[in-house]
Amino acid sequence: MLTETIKETKPAAELRQLTYAEALREALRQAMQTDPTVFLLGEDIGVYGGAFGVTAGLIDEFGLERVRDTPISEATIAGASAGAALAGMHPVGEIQFMDFVTLSMEQLVLQAAKVRFMFGGKASIPMVLRMPAGSGTGAAAQHSESLENLFVHIPGLKVVMPSNPYDAKGLLLSAIYDGNPVIFVEHKLLYKTTGHVPEEMYQVPLSQSNVARQGRDLTVVATSIMVPRTLEAAAKLSEEGIELEVIDPRTLNPLDDAPIIESVVKTGRALVVHEATTTGGYGGEVIARIVASQAFDYLEAPPRRLAGLDIPIPYNRNLEYHTVPQVENIVEEARKLVRGAY
Amino acid sequence: MDNVHDVSVYTPSPQRAEELLSSIGQSKALSVLETMYTIRAFEEKAEELYSLGKTHGTMHLSIGQEASALGASTAVRSGYDYLLNHHRGHGHCIAWGGDPNLMMAEFMGKETGYCRGRGGSMHIADVRRNNLGANGIVAGGIPMAVGVGLSIKMRGTDQVCLGIFGDGAANTGPFHESLNMASIWDLPVIFLCENNQYAMSMAMTRAFNIEHISQRACAYNIPGVTVDGNDYLSVYDVISQAAQRAREGQGPSLVESVTYRWRGHSRSDRQLYRTRDEVKEWQAQDPIPRFAARLIQAAFIDQAGVDTIKTRAYQRIEEALAFAEASPEPDVATIMEGVYAD
Numbered sequence: 002m003l004t005e006t007i008k009e010t011k012p013a014a015e016l017r018q019l020t021y022a023e024a025l026r027e028a029l030r031q032a033m034q035t036d037p038t039v040f041l042l043g044e045d046i047g048v049y050g051g052a053f054g055v056t057a058g059l060i061d062e063f064g065l066e067r068v069r070d071t072p073i074s075e076a077t078i079a080g081a082s083a084g085a086a087l088a089g090m091h092p093v094g095e096i097q098f099m100d101f102v103t104l105s106m107e108q109l110v111l112q113a114a115k116v117r118f119m120f121g122g123k124a125s126i127p128m129v130l131r132m133p134a135g136s137g138t139g140a141a142a143q144h145s146e147s148l149e150n151l152f153v154h155i156p157g158l159k160v161v162m163p164s165n166p167y168d169a170k171g172l173l174l175s176a177i178y179d180g181n182p183v184i185f186v187e188h189k190l191l192y193k194t195t196g197h198v199p200e201e202m203y204q205v206p207l208s209q210s211n212v213a214r215q216g217r218d219l220t221v222v223a224t225s226i227m228v229p230r231t232l233e234a235a236a237k238l239s240e241e242g243i244e245l246e247v248i249d250p251r252t253l254n255p256l257d258d259a260p261i262i263e264s265v266v267k268t269g270r271a272l273v274v275h276e277a278t279t280t281g282g283y284g285g286e287v288i289a290r291i292v293a294s295q296a297f298d299y300l301e302a303p304p305r306r307l308a309g310l311d312i313p314i315p316y317n318r319n320l321e322y323h324t325v326p327q328v329e330n331i332v333e334e335a336r337k338l339v340r341g342a343y
Numbered sequence: 344m345d346n347v348h349d350v351s352v353y354t355p356s357p358q359r360a361e362e363l364l365s366s367i368g369q370s371k372a373l374s375v376l377e378t379m380y381t382i383r384a385f386e387e388k389a390e391e392l393y394s395l396g397k398t399h400g401t402m403h404l405s406i407g408q409e410a411s412a413l414g415a416s417t418a419v420r421s422g423y424d425y426l427l428n429h430h431r432g433h434g435h436c437i438a439w440g441g442d443p444n445l446m447m448a449e450f451m452g453k454e455t456g457y458c459r460g461r462g463g464s465m466h467i468a469d470v471r472r473n474n475l476g477a478n479g480i481v482a483g484g485i486p487m488a489v490g491v492g493l494s495i496k497m498r499g500t501d502q503v504c505l506g507i508f509g510d511g512a513a514n515t516g517p518f519h520e521s522l523n524m525a526s527i528w529d530l531p532v533i534f535l536c537e538n539n540q541y542a543m544s545m546a547m548t549r550a551f552n553i554e555h556i557s558q559r560a561c562a563y564n565i566p567g568v569t570v571d572g573n574d575y576l577s578v579y580d581v582i583s584q585a586a587q588r589a590r591e592g593q594g595p596s597l598v599e600s601v602t603y604r605w606r607g608h609s610r611s612d613r614q615l616y617r618t619r620d621e622v623k624e625w626q627a628q629d630p631i632p633r634f635a636a637r638l639i640q641a642a643f644i645d646q647a648g649v650d651t652i653k654t655r656a657y658q659r660i661e662e663a664l665a666f667a668e669a670s671p672e673p674d675v676a677t678i679m680e681g682v683y684a685d
Binding site for chain 2: 038040042066067069071072074076077079080081082083084085086087088089090092107108111112116117118119120121122123124125127156157159179180181255
């Protein structure tokens with residue numbers, strides 16, 4: 002039903018451009034058009050179109066049953082998705098802000114993640130739970146969290162974080178048909194970013210890291226919005242002769258770490274950049290894999306992580322800005338690593 | 344059954360009981376009696392095996408609650424309809440048509456068990472027969488029952504979902520979220536609360552400020568009925584009506600089955616919160632002889648016949664034990680299997 006990942010060779014200007022939100026919507030629309038078992042449920046996803054507009058207009062095409070507004074019941078949005086998946090459907094749930102998924106934790110961590118294993122591999126839960134994460138909107142501490150690593154720690158769940166419109170569509174289609182519960186983490190500040198998105202239904206495979214930029218001096222593993230920020234930093238650093246290799250894992254767990262290790266063997270240096278808080282964050286996992294691999298022998302500097310400060314997201318615009326890595330922070334940290342400051 | 348929230352405990356009139364028995368028929372009625380004895384025998388054997396050190400972990404015995412399991416399971420079409428239950432669930436699985444061999448093997452952690460020895464006593468599922476498993480988290484299965492109901496409704500079949508949980512579950516958040524969601528969407532779910540008087544040590548009378556848990560139904564504008572859970576016909580009658588209602592698209596019901604757990608909550612329970620006299624009072628209402636007496640009164644069987652059935656049931660469990668004991672342990676080389684669907 003779905004084509005494999007496709008790479009177009011036309012010049013960028015001629016290629017169809019969509020926003021990240023439109024790409025997600027197109028994935029949902031195409032999945033629903035081709036498969037009656039796919040349906041959506043979540044808070045304000047119908048006429049309202051979702052808090053960030055991702056599902057806008059889908060209710061007109063698919064109706065109230067398949068674009069199902071729920072009461073404010075995050076535990077049961079997650080649990081009903083799991084139950085529907087157990088009984089033959091392909092639900093795509095939406096949690097309005099990733100912060101609120103804390104109310105769904107029991108259903109995700111103790112139920113969706115474990116049912117298959119606990120039942121001897123005899124059941125499966127093909128569900129996706131979409132949720133927007135991230136700061137930068139002035140929404141303060143309870144509407145700005147990046148909690149992906151809570152789920153990375155749970156066997157049985159997959160964790161996906163697209164960083165651009167092309168991947169957003171292709172990864173969402175893969176997630177819907179993956180056969181496992183997938184935590185699909187979107188970033189609020191990426192929704193309006195644009196990029197090339199083919200019209201056909203294509204999949205970007207899960208657990209396949211993407212080398213977003215090639216370079217010889219430093220491997221930067223970045224997730225979600227930190228991918229475009231790192232690419233911007235890389236362009237600046239290139240002017241001073243520093244070439245970053247940027248790797249976007251796209252699926253945080255199960256992680257395809259081979260391209261990361263291979264890259265560090267080449268560059269001898271590693272930096273992990275993510276928005277979520279530093280302590281206990283994904284950076285630790287990536288660095289652990291690097292230093293435990295053959296790349297260890299090639300390291301010319303200690304691997305570093307550049308991540309959110311270990312504080313809740315503050316309201317004040319300036320404080321908020323300085324809480325998570327920005328382009329200039331990445332430039333500075335990368336430069337220090339390459340120039341031997343550590 | 345209607346939306347009037349009667350505070351009495353339903354039990355059929357003598358005339359109604361006669362009608363019910365006549366419609367159930369002799370053959371099915373005797374099979375119900377045998378299954379009740381099979382459950383009792385299974386759990387007594389489980390207890391014995393635990394005491395002999397032949398099993399580890401814990402277990403939650405439903406001895407004394409067999410009428411509720413049978414009344415509910417035989418009022419729906421087990422194997423076609425769906426079941427989700429919780430950790431006092433051996434009886435539900437057997438009543439649903441589960442194979443005692445595979446259950447005993449699971450209880451003993453064997454590869455041949457329902458869950459390949461990965462689930463154990465608390466997590467037995469018979470997915471092939473739409474028994475979507477026992478849940479170790481109080482109320483954990485209730486949101487999933489909503490999802491199963493949603494799947495049934497969207498697929499347009501005439502199935503129903505039987506969700507069984509205990510009195511403790513009715514004080515959790517997911518219970519409220521789920522009953523509300525099932526109600527607003529008219530889902531074909533039967534919420535069966537087996538009120539065995541104690542949530543671990545917390546007496547129902549201390550944990551609720553209402554007389555009957557079924558009174559909670561009024562908050563969701565669904566039928567709520569309390570039945571004598573130690574009487575097979577009472578449970579069968581009310582669950583049958585709830586199932587009919589669900590199949591006709593009229594939505595969910597809340598049924599409270601008043602019963603009593605004879606044993607402690609789990610193996611560690613010293614039962615300091617109740618008196619021996621109280622336990623004896625309930626044991627005098629043993630659901631199995633009560634049902635046998637009805638069958639003898641209806642001339643379906645005589646006492647000698649009952650004794651034969653009982654002997655056969657206990658023999659069946661000896662066979663199950665022999666199967667389990669002869670079964671292999673899981674191979675450690677397969678330890679990673681079943682976490683993710685391929």
